[in-house]
Amino acid sequence: MRIELRGVSKSYGAVRALDSVDLDLSHGITGLLGPNGAGKTTLMRILATLLSPSAGSVRVEGLDPSKPRDRLELRRRLGYLPQDLGLYPRFTVFEFVDYLAILKELDERRDRHRRVRAALAAVGLEDVARRKIKTLSGGMARRVGIAQALVADPSLLVLDEPTAGLDPQQRARFRELLASLGEGRQVVLSTHLVEDVAAICTSVVVLWGGRVAFHGTPQDLRERAAGRVWSTAEPSPGALTSWRTETGAYRVVGDRPAGDAAELPPTVEDGYLLLTSGLGEPVHA
């Protein structure tokens, strides 16, 4: 699965949510990072064939979502989890995932139910399959959303904030699941959590003010902070950011602080902070 975006822009009235985005994504897991309003959800909806760009072109495995026939074919291959997940509270968990499976053209009842059971098991919801959705916690409802995205074995998974509302154990389990799903298919996920990207993504895209500020591997992003992360005994007011760690020392990201300072190995989050600090305030055209 190959995704190509060329000069993609999307405007809502006078507000430009995406501005001339060029991207090439291939097999693996791509993480979209960026602050609120950076254009992540707009880009996810364009990839999910729900929105058309105001300008530019999109190709997914050679298919053009602006053409009805190609769009239909793409929707057959797509698993989508929206940021604002809407479920039917009166449906049971099984019934809801089964409903989406029907709409995804899984017509053979026995096979469809087997897939629904497998999707629910993959997200750890097999024991609550008969519970009404209105009785679920927020994290469990999110997992119902992930299960419906997986049920038709899609070759393209577009997941908008998939780990929002999940507790640490659920997030760890979801990362394992996603890492296994990333083999042989294209997964694009948006998140605010840099550690999710560092843990599972094979490539990272940072959106800032509707533009691509960075596209590379998590290692590339991490390397941007090489030689810019320090451990000191005192806080460093001039640094980009500094905080006290559990050892009592301060972790400083930015220029070398005054006094004794030991260089620390950078993280992806350090790279993200340094990258975005140099971009200024996001500006929407």
Added chain:
Amino acid sequence: MSHPRALLPLIAEGLRPPEDVRAHLASCESCADAVEALSPLDLGYVWDGVASEADAPRPGVLERALVRCGVGDGTARFVAATPSLRPEWLLASAGTLALAALGMAARPGNGLSLVVLLAPVVAAALVAFAYGPASDDAYELVAATPLSPLLALLLRLAVVLSANSVLVLAADVVAGGPGLRPSWFLPMTFVALVAAGVGVRTSPLLGAGAGIALWSAAVFTTVSLSEEPERLLWGAVAQVLYAVGSVAVLAALCALVVRSGGFVTGANERRTA
């Protein structure tokens, strides 16, 4: 031991094999596969069937009725998920029309039929909440499936209008009217489609409000300006206008849905950019 090919069909039928054949089957993948292929009973398949029936959700009354009428499983489930076909919506609509009908039955021949006047109002509310991003919780999920958006729109409109027509027809009969007649069907359809069109683009509340306001304005204007409001509201000319208006609004709504690729966003679409 050589492959016991002559015995394999009998073993597949249930023959207990001798000890040495059992040992061979345990170690010979080719013979074990042959027995499994010959067996009339595929246990994995049987188990899938049992689990499928055990897990299958029990369909609601409407879904069961649709399936009995020959509607496919998928279509029936999609129609049954229509927000404004929930029991509380239908009960509220039926209750409103029943009160009007009982009032009419108690005082027959007293001017304009309240049931016929209320038919477009109830339809506007039901149809505005039948389809669209603000009324269907799973709208965005459904829009990303291969389901034809045009089919989805038309199915929901048709089913909700049909449900409303049944309620109005029953109320009209109770009120002493003739039941099915164009005087309520065409204005009801027109007002409901206006409500759906505005509701899809903005919000269901605004859609219902627009439909109800339009109908109320028409009724009050004709009642206050004309000696024969029935002729103006339900005469032949009015019926033609309702029919033409219905076709025009439905065409515009279909064009909107097709042009959007099935994901119509309202005024607040920038919200989560």
